[in-house]
Amino acid sequence: MTNPIRFDDGAAYERYMGVWSQLAGAAFLDWMAPAPELRWLDVGCGNGAFTEVLTSCCAPRALHGIDPSPAQLAYARTRPTLRDAELLEGDAMALPYADALFDVAVMPLVIFFVPVPATGVAEMARVVRAGGLIAAYAWDMHGGGFPYHVLQREMRDLGAVVPAPPSVEASRLDMLRELWRGAGLVDVATHEITVQRTFASFDDYWATILGGPSIGRALASMSPDAIGRLQARLRACLPADAQGQMTYSARANAVRGRVRHAMMAP
Numbered sequence: 674m675t676n677p678i679r680f681d682d683g684a685a686y687e688r689y690m691g692v693w694s695q696l697a698g699a700a701f702l703d704w705m706a707p708a709p710e711l712r713w714l715d716v717g718c719g720n721g722a723f724t725e726v727l728t729s730c731c732a733p734r735a736l737h738g739i740d741p742s743p744a745q746l747a748y749a750r751t752r753p754t755l756r757d758a759e760l761l762e763g764d765a766m767a768l769p770y771a772d773a774l775f776d777v778a779v780m781p782l783v784i785f786f787v788p789v790p791a792t793g794v795a796e797m798a799r800v801v802r803a804g805g806l807i808a809a810y811a812w813d814m815h816g817g818g819f820p821y822h823v824l825q826r827e828m829r830d831l832g833a834v835v836p837a838p839p840s841v842e843a844s845r846l847d848m849l850r851e852l853w854r855g856a857g858l859v860d861v862a863t864h865e866i867t868v869q870r871t872f873a874s875f876d877d878y879w880a881t882i883l884g885g886p887s888i889g890r891a892l893a894s895m896s897p898d899a900i901g902r903l904q905a906r907l908r909a910c911l912p913a914d915a916q917g918q919m920t921y922s923a924r925a926n927a928v929r930g931r932v933r934h935a936m937m938a939p
Contacts, residue, residue: 684720684748685884691722693820694782696868697925698723701781701810702730704864705929710734711776716765716797717783721749721758727779728754737775739763766792773802780809782925784849785838794856801932807858808929810866811844818924820870824882827906828891831899836887849928858930866927871920875908878919 709732718724718738728736736758740746746760763769765780765787778797780787787793797807812819819825825835842848846863853861872878883889895903913919 685889686720686745686886687722687748688881689885689888690782690820691720693868693870693923694719694722695726696870697810697866697923698726698781699730700866700868701808701925701927702727704866704927705806705808707731707777707806712774713737714739714768714770714775714778714797714800716768716778716780716793717786718746718749718760718781719783720745721752721755721760723779723781724749724758725752725754728758735759737761737770739765739768741765766796768796768800770800772799773805775801775805777801777806777808779807782811784809784811784843784852785814785840787843788839790840790843790852791855794852794858798856798858798932803932803934805932806929807853807856807932808927809849810925810927811849813846813865813924813926814838814841814844816924818926820923821882821885821888822923823910823921824888824907827903827910828895830906831895831903833891833895833899835891844926846926846928849926853928853930856930857933859933861928861930864927864929866925867922868925869920869922871918874917875904875911875913875919878907878911879904 711733712735713733715724715738718740724738738758738760743762746762749755749760778801784790801807828835850861850863911919911921
């Protein structure tokens, strides 16, 4: 059994995943094309990386975020753009909000961490008004779309234990579509998102992954010889350009749907 993935360092998460989240999040919001002045709920807001993009792109009338990690929320509250957001500690499967309170609920890079994804989607649908929007995006874990897929693959090949989210199946495009339809949502649509990130050097990349949630601990458990072999394999898999920079892509699956109006037939 692998150790659970823990998010207890907002600054390290920002470097490891926050940049990727904002790149994919901007494309996700562009695809959603929401109207301005809506009441938003960000489920699994973490350190506020995506929430910050939401604020700048969507001009929300009200913005709420919920996350189980106090450390991540503490980091989110340091972002000047989120000074007016209400950020609470809580559970995606038991949202502490009244029915039909929001216009939009989003779950960015979170659904594969929800123990029972269907419950998380049902909770979002409960707290969004009729006609409101429910959407999410998740790294394509099965298709190799996770930003650190190559790193994890090479670590496993060297015998390291690499933590994995509890609900990886929920990241599949067909599963997202099924979850949204299973929650009774209508006008369900899916979309693939591809983004690129550039690291200044291999050393920049290595320092970034050392701070990754649980990955850092897994790396620390490897012997110096194994670390040397891992670095050599990563340099071969992720070659640098003439300036020493490393650029590669990641891919996410996105889904959106609307809460059914009471007058609509099932």
